[in-house]
Amino acid sequence: MTTSDISAGSLIREWRTRRRMSQLDLAMEADISQRHLSFVESGRAQPSREMVLHLAEQLSIPLRQRNQLLLAAGFAPSFSERPLSDATLAPAMAAVETVLKGHEPFPALAVDRHWNLVCANAAIGPFLADISSRPCSRRRSMCSGSACIRVAWRRASSTWRNGAHICWSASSTRTTQLAIRR
Numbered sequence: 270m271t272t273s274d275i276s277a278g279s280l281i282r283e284w285r286t287r288r289r290m291s292q293l294d295l296a297m298e299a300d301i302s303q304r305h306l307s308f309v310e311s312g313r314a315q316p317s318r319e320m321v322l323h324l325a326e327q328l329s330i331p332l333r334q335r336n337q338l339l340l341a342a343g344f345a346p347s348f349s350e351r352p353l354s355d356a357t358l359a360p361a362m363a364a365v366e367t368v369l370k371g372h373e374p375f376p377a378l379a380v381d382r383h384w385n386l387v388c389a390n391a392a393i394g395p396f397l398a399d400i401s402s403r404p405c406s407r408r409r410s411m412c413s414g415s416a417c418i419r420v421a422w423r424r425a426s427s428t429w430r431n432g433a434h435i436c437w438s439a440s441s442t443r444t445t446q447l448a449i450r451r
Contacts, residue, residue: 275341276312276341277309277316277321277338277341277342277343278309278310278311278312278316279310280334280337280338280341281306281309281310281316281321281324281328281338282310284325284328284330284338285310285328288328290328292306292307292310295327295328298327299323299324299327301320306324309324315342315343316342318339318342321338321339321342321344322335325338332348333348333350335348336348353387362388365387365388366388369388369389369390370390372390372392373390373391373392374392375392376390376392376396377389377390377392377393378390378393
């Protein structure tokens, strides 16, 4: 399904249910009538650009999805996307590198929304040294990014002697979190 196949009202309803809000709760937060919100969700009323952005703000919808919502409502996207290598993001990347360097001598890494390794500190090297040469399945296929990191962290956690342990969790939405606890 493309964005043009989905109506703005159905996207608003989806985000409202994700946030576990009733129509009345969202209408009260957005300072609109519940009836108007119902009409927007059902497609009986077309929301203005300002209304779409206002509802998106009240629902705390991420910027990338706000663009999708605007496109579904028939408006141009408001929020630009830039690659991490863009010059305007250099200060942010410098801050990420500073945080990673601050974690040394412990390993730390930064990944993007697709779990691709963006940058890491010097301490991560020994953990990821021979991962790319190790097959993960019976078919001898190479590891995916998150699987490689999981294998590396499992191997690393068995060799740590300072009492730290590593927690690995994967939710049903396939988002994965790594946390180092002492």
